[in-house]
Amino acid sequence: MHGMTQIVTQRSANPGRQMAIASQPRPEPRDALDLLEQFGSNVAIERDHEILSQGDRAEYCYKILSGCVRRVKLLEDGRRQVGEFLMAGDLFGFEALDTHDFSAEAVSDVVLRRYPRRMVEALAESQFAFARRLRDMAAVSLRLAHGRLMLLGRKTASERIASFVLEMAERLPGRNDRMVELPMSRTDMADHLGLTIETVCRVLAVLRREGTIAVARGGVEIRDRAGLELMASEPRH
Amino acid sequence: MHGMTQIVTQRSANPGRQMAIASQPRPEPRDALDLLEQFGSNVAIERDHEILSQGDRAEYCYKILSGCVRRVKLLEDGRRQVGEFLMAGDLFGFEALDTHDFSAEAVSDVVLRRYPRRMVEALAESQFAFARRLRDMAAVSLRLAHGRLMLLGRKTASERIASFVLEMAERLPGRNDRMVELPMSRTDMADHLGLTIETVCRVLAVLRREGTIAVARGGVEIRDRAGLELMASEPRH
């Protein structure tokens, strides 16, 4: 997924403070979502704590200010699927119907900005640009989910790992595009990729021995991006 | 890959509006999507022909009037993922960004109603109810996709087949909820469920021998719904 449109939130300069609209000197092409800022409040969640639970009524939407969040679905017998990992700048909960269909848990310590859902709805019913933004967000999420269907349905373990590392690399605009932070555990990765923790380890070990990546604590370094991309077998186009 | 798309434009029977989706006896609270009807035109597509291709610019959105459609994604080497099957009454193409990320192909002979995307956009920018409807549609699609992630990532072959049969049963409000039409080939089912055609056959054979279902041409009959539901291991809630 090449330069896939990512949910990019412009840095809200002052996440904690209310924006005085009048005092803004020259508002850039503003993100419609900025309209929400004045209704937001910050929330800190500790690592491994639950932010919201599958089936909860959707009371709030969230933006991640820092940290990493996983969205989790469970089967009765404990089998787990991590639908996605969300990083700083990402939004979630906006696509909810009346209830959430995923739990959300903090992978690391997390700071969120939380917006009342009724304000989201109110803005969607009164501002076309805002409604449009919500719709585009949903479309992007849907596209990402579709890519994941291909990954889970048809890719081998090696391809899944390669795709995952590349995806995380693209989502982190870290100044160095070779270092990829992976704040989540091997278990989380496995449950995201439809593998077991052992398989994740083994594939990473193979990639390391081949010189494709270097494995470090909390992340990997991409040493042969072309090789990794080849291995990822991304869909055409 | 398949032959070229044959598009037969039939005169829309009712240029005005109200296409009578399912001949509702009473003029219910109207669907915001009805606003689109006056801009729609009917299109017939023959079985196995392509409706739109992955990567195409999104010119149109569609509603299925009759028949069955599959949404397909391909890897370079030909591996295939069928993202979803769509039946009469279902809509697709509304969630597109500028391009489609799935191809759409006719599983059976299909009649579609086609709406210019620019009209969809125009209505979304001028009618809140319409924008709301689009957003809800995207949310529903997203929820379905999430369920499929669990299926592909964590369920066994038997569970996938059971889940699929039950899902198709629920989507077809056929007067008899035991008979489930399956217009798609075993290959299509396999590519939807992340299995091979042989595994699909074998699992169906097992279910048949167990008396859970009866396998007929073009569909199955559910003989033990409770057993099937147990086997499907649906997520909690």
Place this chain on the structure above:
DNA sequence: CGCGCCTTTGACGGCACTCAATGAGTGTGG
């Protein structure tokens, strides 16, 4: 009737899972 396509069934093999043990990193209390 024969051809082609799809489905079904069988035999076999491999990729990824399971079970198990060891290693590495972190936090805690003596």
Place this chain on the structure above:
DNA sequence: CCACACTCATTGAGTGCCGTCAAAGGCGCG
């Protein structure tokens, strides 16, 4: 500061589910 406990990651051995390869039905159609 170090021993200990605990968690997570890594590696190995063996197994099993499902994929691959192959052949035999079943059904429609010319």
